[in-house]
Amino acid sequence: MSDEYGLKRHFGGAGARRLGDLVHAVHPEFDLEGYVAEAEVRVQGLELKDRVRVLAEGLRARLPASYPEAVAVLVALLGDEITEGKGMFNAGWHLMPVARFVEEYGLDHPTVSLDALYEITRRHTGEFAIRPFVEQHHDLTMKRVADWAHSPSPNVRRLASEGIRPRLPWARTLTGFVADPRPVLDVLEVLRSDPSPYVRTSVANNLNDIARDNPDLVLATARRWSEESPTPQTAWTVRHGLRTLVKKGDQEALALLGATGGDHARIPQLTLTPDELTMGQTVTLAFDLHNTDDRPHTLTVDYVVHHVRKGGRTLPKVFKLTTVTLAAGERRSLRKQHAVREITTRTYYPGEHGVDIQVNGLVRASASFTLRPL
The missing domain is CATH 2.60.40.10 (Immunoglobulins)
Structure with a gap:
């Protein structure tokens, strides 16, 4: 699975049964057949994100009324951490409604929810679900993100970058970071020469996002990174992070990458x-x-x-x-x-x-x- 158009068809009755089986295994009171039947009816004519929302709503209606108890059930079903680079579109795709559950229902319990997103992103991703927490619980969330940038898990380190991209595709724009991306760059400092290509790809995409609105700041950052951390990993991150500026013919970006004449x-x-x-x-x-x-x-x-x-x-x-x-x-x-x-x-x-x-x-x-x- 590689895109929204192919992925959405999995979020109907079959997807509800796959996820519902996991829920039922750790929470036998869960109404599996009602969950599947409701999903089959309600997803008709809907696109991906709305289908995922339907499955999340079905979970909320059938799990304990207490949010902390409900999210504990969902964390219990997650299974083993996926290997680096597997991501949301293959090994962990079926967990999209779990992340959406936290996004939709967890804002009144930020500590519990951020703990859950830490676990979810090790099996799927939390890049969409974390964004309302960045906006509504900014200081707490950014402290967690800063800690996650040092995690031994590449999936968690990737979330530290991907979840705070100002213009993440398919996600709400983080307008505060569009206006002032310096808090994002503080996190990226730690990850600029990350050993994981999976993490560095996110860092480069994040830098490229920032360059669309703050090119001078990105150029200054890229220049400093190249001087302070002259590693092949940092060079790769800088090169890919400047790609939009290069395509626009920005002469400073091109010179920074060694293009002359x-x-x-x-x-x-x-x-x-x-x-x-x-x-x-x-x-x-x-x-x-x-x-x-x-x-x-x-x-x-x-x-x-x-x-x-x-x-x-x-x-x-x-x-x-x-x-x-x-x-x-x-x-x-x-x-x-x-x-x-x-x-x-x-x-x-x-x-x-x-x-x-x-x-x-x-x-x-x-x-x-x-x-x-x-």
Whole structure:
């Protein structure tokens, strides 16, 4: 399971039975058949998050009225900790209603709820459920997060970063951290060179979130991290954390990553083959990249497709192509195949799609292809 569209179908009667069996095993009074029957009816026509809410509501109606007693039942069913990187979409997907239960019903019991989220994230994730606690019990929650950043469990260390991302996808925006992300950066300091790629990916995504609203602060942080912690792990975190700024052509971000000499890069011609195609076909980008300087330079090469939208306007999307180091005067031929096919987050419309080759953030060649209707 890898996305919302495939995941939602699991949260109906079958998902309720899988979770309900676990509940019933530790709490025999649980009305398993009523839980399953209710879920089968109520989830019809709903999307993922609302389906998960239905299953959480069903738990609340059938567990002890005391929240601490009810959440203790749910913690008791969690099982062994999942291995690093398994995450919410595979090994622990069925526990989404458990995390939602804490999110919906636990705000009046923050200490008990944060204890539960610590256990839940070791088997699933607490990245969505923790966000209302950040807002409504800020000091207590951030103290816990700071402690979790030192946990021996990579799943818990990841939550310390992922749960406080200002703009976490599918989740409410933490507007306080959009305005002032310094408390987030204080936590990320501890994790910038984490031994776990699973944790570092979250740190980089968090840094990338912050860069959308506070680019200067992120650049200063990345520069300091690179100087204070010159490890391969920190270098990886910085590189991936600056990716949006790099795609935007931010010259300071590019220089920080060692990309230099974009103003000396020349592309005599960009060729697109074919220059007319239909949906499902592939267009090949071909060009020569020339370093005209008398010094070597490292060049970050991206391409930008200006997708035609409904009504004829265009919307640019930057795609990573490669990073190359060219000697003084060196010329290198580069090719890239780009598949023109619809995905869940992009719809193509017929018309002329512009393509730019961007070198260290500077447009160095342009061409276009025409997408014909089927």
